[in-house]
Amino acid sequence: MKLVKHIANLGYGSRKEVQWMFREGRITDAAGEVLYADDPLDHDAIRLDGEPLDPPSGLLLMLHKPVGYTCSMKDPGRIVFDLLPPRFRLRSPVLSTVGRLDRDTSGLLLLTDDGQLLHRIIAPKSKLSKVYLATLAEDLRGDEVATFASGTLMLDEEKTPLLPAELALLGPRQARLTLHEGRYHQVRRMFAAVGNHVQALHRERIGGLTLGELPAGEWRALDAGERAQLFAGG
Missing domain, CATH: 3.10.290.10 (RNA-binding S4 domain)
Structure with missing residues (x-):
């Protein structure tokens, strides 16, 4: 070239x-x-x-997404691409988010211009774990642990039950949830299904990758070792 x-x-x-x-x-x-x-x-x-120069094509970067930003190029409000150098919007191949975090969710977000890598990460068969810290509106009862782990929980308008998920209770209204799939607004819908409401949600980990000390609103490119770490976490 x-x-x-x-x-x-x-x-x-x-x-x-x-x-x-x-x-x-x-x-x-x-x-x-x-x-x-x-x-x-x-x-x-x-x-x-x-x-x-910025990293060449094949870029994989992590962003510590703050609350208030959407994972869209078309939203009229604040978007995650506002947190990146403006030229990143003009890259070819295009830079895309790997899945999405909704406007009110913070935490680890991956972006890449490598289509094959993107599909490898989000493919259902990869079953890459995703870990969320949730703050709830109501006290947890304790039976949510068994319900989420059962593999039988159905969400509204879904035709198949959720895969088993691990819930760790951290306090009366705080829990850490580990998912092995990625359905639309899954964490919020899971807690709604057991009669609760998520007030704050933060993604801590994808596979074996965490944000580490990366401040909110900041990003950095990942090296080969960190890519391997992503998939090593299962």
């Missing part, structure tokens, strides 16, 4: 705009030597205005 196309695909501008960046001497190598559009492609050595 030519340098111009590669940099344009990362969202830095149209091909014409990137060509002007070369003419203006804004694209250099790590030592500050000006590069030309016909130079060999060496992604890690390229600098734009002295800064390294």
Whole structure:
């Protein structure tokens, strides 16, 4: 791939705009030597205005999603892409969220431009565990643990029962729930099915991957080891 196309695909501008960046001497190598559009492609050595390029295609990143943001490009309100560099919206292949967290849910959200990886993560057969911390409106009775683990709980308008899920009671109105599937608004609907209401919801983990010390609203790209960690967690 030519340098111009590669940099344009990362969202830095149209091909014409990137060509002007070369003419203006804004694209250099790590030592500050000006590069030309016909130079060999060496992604890690390229600098734009002295800064390294964003990760190339095949990107997987984690975002600590705050409450109040939606996982949509079309929502008129705040969207998770507002938390990323604006050029990320222009990448090719397109950057997409891996599943969704609703507006009122915070926590770990993955995004990728790798379609095969996206489908591997969300495919039902992967059964990647997802762990949520839920704060409830009413005191937990205690029998919810057995109900969620039974594999027989049916949600409204569903035709198949939920897979067994693990519920750990952390307090009268707080619990940690581990799911092995991803149905629409599943956590909220599960607690509604046992007569309760989720007041706050935070996703702590996907597979073996957690947010660690990543602050709310921040993101970072994941390396090969962290990708392996994602799937190692089952």
